[in-house]
Amino acid sequence: MTNALIESDNPLLRSWSDQPFNLPPFKDIRTEHFVPAFDVAMAAHIADLEAIASSPLNDFDSILGAYDRAGTLMSKVASVYGNYTSSLNTPDMQAVQTEMAPRLSRHNSKAYDIPGLFQKIESVYEIRDEKLKSGEWSAEKARFAERVHKKFVRMGAKFDAVTKGEYADIQAELASLQTKFMQNVLKDEEEWELVLTKDDFAGCPADVIAAARQVAVDKKKEPDDYVMTLSRSMVEPFLSYSTRRDLRKTVFEAFSKRGELFHERDNLKIALEILRLRRRQAQLHNKGSFSEYQFEDTMAQTPEAGMKLLNDVWVKSKDAAKREREMLEAFVSEKGETLEGGIQPWDWRYYAEQVRQAEFNFDENEMKPYLSLDAVTNAAFDVSNKLYGLKYVKRDDIVAYHPDVNIYEVRQTKDKSGEDELIAIFLHDNYARPYKSSGAWMSEYRTQTKNLALGTDPIEGIPVVSNNNNFSKGSEHTLLSFTDGITLFHEFGHAHHGMLSNATYEYLASTSVLKDFVELPSQLMEHWLSEPAVLKEHAKHYQTGEVLPEDLIKRFKAAELFNEGFNTIEYTSCAMLDIALHSLSEYGDDFDLAKFEQEYLKEQGMPQGIIMRHRPPHFLHLFASSSYASGYYVYMWAQVLDNDVFAAFEESGDVFDRETADRCRECIYSTGNTVAPQELFRKFRGRDPDATFMLKNRGLIPQ
Known part of the structure; x- marks a missing residue:
């Protein structure tokens, strides 16, 4: 063979x-x-x-x-x-x-x-x-x-032959439906466009306008055309800065209806079929719901434990969102403006930015020139080096699957001799483009292992890790929002999980951990981007090389927690509906997923002017695979962990403290699934997680 x-x-x-x-x-x-x-x-x-x-x-x-x-x-x-x-x-x-x-x-x-x-x-x-x-x-x-x-x-190894056959049928049907769901979202994002003129971008930052013009060029439009797509990296800044309420509404409604924009691609029907198959899957395992089946193999253990955390945060975030909404309404009133229907979802980001500038004298666009893609990437590499001793050597001579992809050797000092050793290969794919899924993710072409067959080239045990982002590519320079920068750092945290893996068996290596632990390494990495020391060293103007001014850093930090109520509501509503939806015991012939969404959010007191960050027809985490189904809560669960872990660095007096970093490498990044995550956290922190750090850092309880 x-x-x-x-x-x-x-x-x-x-x-x-x-x-x-x-x-x-x-x-x-x-x-x-x-x-x-x-x-x-x-x-x-x-x-x-x-x-x-x-x-x-x-x-x-x-x-x-x-x-x-x-x-x-x-x-x-x-x-x-x-x-x-x-x-x-x-x-x-x-x-x-x-x-x-x-x-x-x-x-x-x-x-x-x-x-x-x-x-x-x-x-x-x-x-x-x-x-x-x-x-x-x-x-x-x-x-x-x-x-x-x-x-x-x-996977049903203890089932009888008949049940195994049914279980295999369920899995095959789920695979087909989940693939169709994902492809429908991708096609909606590919096909929908809004052709505008430059004047239609009134209020928008120059980089957003440049990105829209670049899309028009790529799509071979007319010389004066500018094209909006449904890429999140274009949509969110447009919603935040466009002075045209009518256009904000058009863009927002299309973005929020991905997966149901076209009758022939109705993802709500597909999602309902998926839910019914998952329900039957759980029944075969003698579980009361798919949520019960999914939670069995998590740190949380039960849907009730996951929902308890979400409910605690939900109550506090509703209060915060209410205060934020009152600030937006007061601002509109002071300006003498009248908004038909009040603050709507396509208004919130726009007026939040206006209030941020008025109340905190901070405009996120001020930071963009200092946050070029190159600058943020270099910052991630430098943080990685200071914490874990990793060095990144770019290999322009290696051909990737697309010209936009950069390939790096990842090396570390081997021993006291000072010699470097290769520990990973890293692929960085940062730009949005046709036929690329939206969002951001980490994947692997090869997972770390020491369990190689006799005679196998040792290089086969070295991981090959990939990060994908979806930033809008500028014609000359790609400037990131701070949120974009956080996304890059987040995925880089996942990359660390793969690159620093040190397990014997591939089955336990890298990100093969319990689902509500897997986001800890990624979310932990996010903390360093907002550190003043990192910003001062790496946030430099893409044209002049000027360092990010101290005054701007102070204003950024002062405004950092503003609108966290909105952000938390956007996420938590998704996670709560996910568990609630997968906890149902049946989905009858008259079950209406859109109606369930509306009624559930109304019952929970969803604040007016905010909707779920990911609605069911395009909720890829839930319906493009089963991996995060009844598991979207893990980001909040991991926030409890990552804020607690970062607090250990702060308590050391140096966020780059190498002793703390070495313990973090051992307990968070390198061990994989060789030890139960609860034990790993206790080994690092000496106790169980404390949610106080997360609540304070999100501004949900007093500092």
């Missing part, structure tokens, strides 16, 4: 040893390569698993060690495929995705139903405590046995 693969004409099946760092041969990969590559890779994966099940050997490495190494080719093909369907999802690629979604789901189900395999997994699981106590196994081995066994059980 191996020789055949090396000689294949399909670049996805060839050995990549001729590529720098064994990276995928991006320049050779074509859409038509994926389906035949998967045919070979899936067969090889099943053969690997069958070999484990039929082997007469029953020691740890012959079962779990081999299980961790199984499907190497499948992992390679699937990693490229997953990144392409997010970052380069052309119509041809979408056709492949539509075909492969149910097939990959069927393959996944089959991989958990190899005759005799679960029995071997269970035999190892049952002796884990004994082996741990005797010292024959490390704690990581015992954890590995526990996690693999749990996954098999959650």
Whole structure:
């Protein structure tokens, strides 16, 4: 098999040893390569698993060690495929995705139903405590046995044959529907446009206008045309600064209705089908709801625990939003303006910016010239170096899958000799473009591992990590809002999780942690961008090189918490509705998802003038996969953790304290899922998490 693969004409099946760092041969990969590559890779994966099940050997490495190494080719093909369907999802690629979604789901189900395999997994699981106590196994081995066994059980390994068949059918149907949901949102964002003139951008920053003109150029419009798209990086600044209320309304309504803009792409119907299938999935596991099933394998453990945190924050954030709304209304009144219907969702950001300038003498646009993409990227690299000793060496000679992508070697000092060693490869893909999913995310082309097969090139254990953002590309310079900068730092925190991983087994490495722990590393990284020391060193004017003025930093810090009520309401409403929706015991023939959304938010007292940040028809976290379904609360859960962890740096007297950073690296970034997250937090902090830090930092309780 191996020789055949090396000689294949399909670049996805060839050995990549001729590529720098064994990276995928991006320049050779074509859409038509994926389906035949998967045919070979899936067969090889099943053969690997069958070999484990039929082997007469029953020691740890012959079962779990081999299980961790199984499907190497499948992992390679699937990693490229997953990144392409997010970052380069052309119509041809979408056709492949539509075909492969149910097939990959069927393959996944089959991989958990190899005759005799679960029995071997269970035999190892049952002796884990004994082996741990005797010292024959490390704690990581015992954890590995526990996690693999749990996954098999959650995938239906204990079901009878009939139930397994139904469960596989459910998973395949979910895969198809979730793919369709995602593609519908992508198509809405691709197709919707608003052609304007330069005068229509009255009040907007120069970089927003430049981005709109660049879109017009890319779309081959007329010389005087400027085009608004539904990219969040264009929409939010337009809503914040455009003086044209009519245009703000047009843009906002289109943005909030992604996934239901066109009758032929009605994501509400798809979402309802997904909910019903998830409900049946939970029933097969004897759970009362899909939420109950999802929460079983989290730090929170129960939907009630997740909802308790959200409710506590909700009450405080409603009070804050009410105070903010009163400030906006007072401002409108003082200006002698009249708003039909009062402050509407397309007004809130605009008047919040007006109040921010009036009350705090701060305009976020003042900071943009100091926050070029290059400056913020360099700041992230520098923070990474000061905390964890990482160095980033750009490799312009390596061809990526798109010209916008930058590739870096990530190195650290090996020992006292001062020599550098390679610890990761990092791909940075920052710009919005056609056929790229909206939002921001971290992914991997290769996950860190020490469990390599005999004779494998050691480079295969080095992680290849990718960050994707969706910033509007300027014609000459890309200037970021502070929120954009936070997004870059957030994803870079996820990248740290992958790059600093130091697990033995790939199954436990990197971001393979419980869902309500995975956002801790990313949200923790966000804190450093607003540190005055970082801003003074890296926030430099893109034209003059002038350092961000001290006075501007002070005004920024004074205004930092303004509008946090609005921001918290936007997020928390999504997380609460997510749990409530997935906690229902049934979705009858007359169930109306849009009506449920309206009635639930009304019942919770949703403040007027604010809507959910992600409404159901475009809520990709919920309906483009099952990963964050009944799990969107994790961002708030992780905020409790990240604010508490950052407080440890502040308490040291130096936010770059290396002793604290070393403990953070060990407990937060490097350990992966080799230790239960509750234990990791206690090891770092010496106690359980305290929500007080989060509430204070969001301005929801007195400082």
